[in-house]
């Protein structure tokens with residue numbers, strides 16, 4: 172971790188977070204982090220196989236902060252000169268540690284969870300409207316359902332979500348200290 176380029180804490184990066192609702196573009200290695208950022212309440216895009224250049228162009232076009240574990244990207248002019256806000260994610264961290272790192276560096280408060288599939292906003296949806304899409308066993312014990320306004324994915328707070336939420340709660344408790 173000591174050989175990181177000195178991009179951390181640079182003013183443009185922190186300023187871009189303070190400006191409002193920060194959105195992120197994650198490199199091809201950071202699919203897990205993208206999902207956890209969405210659960211933490213932030214819009215993060217991720218594409219398998221995206222090249223560095225495509226990623227940089229996408230981040231610029233959509234005004235997203237670049238998250239990457241590839242220090243080579245910091246040699247590219249736009250990133251090196253801070254025209255594009257970017258944060259280097261150290262190697263060897265698990266997903267929740269990556270999320271913790273990003274939260275520490277950028278001071279991101281927890282928000283309403285977003286769609287873990289695409290980062291879209293979720294809205295509550297009446298059970299009878301999505302009845303056919305709910306697994307029969309889940310219908311029996313859960314009444315709260317949410318739908319992504321971007322991709323239409325249906326979510327509920329099942330056991331998988333409960334595991335994630337426990338991890339997020341722990342992180343939130345740590346961040347408060």
Ligand SMILES: [Zn+2]
Nearest residue numbers: 286289319322
């Ligand atoms: Zn979605």
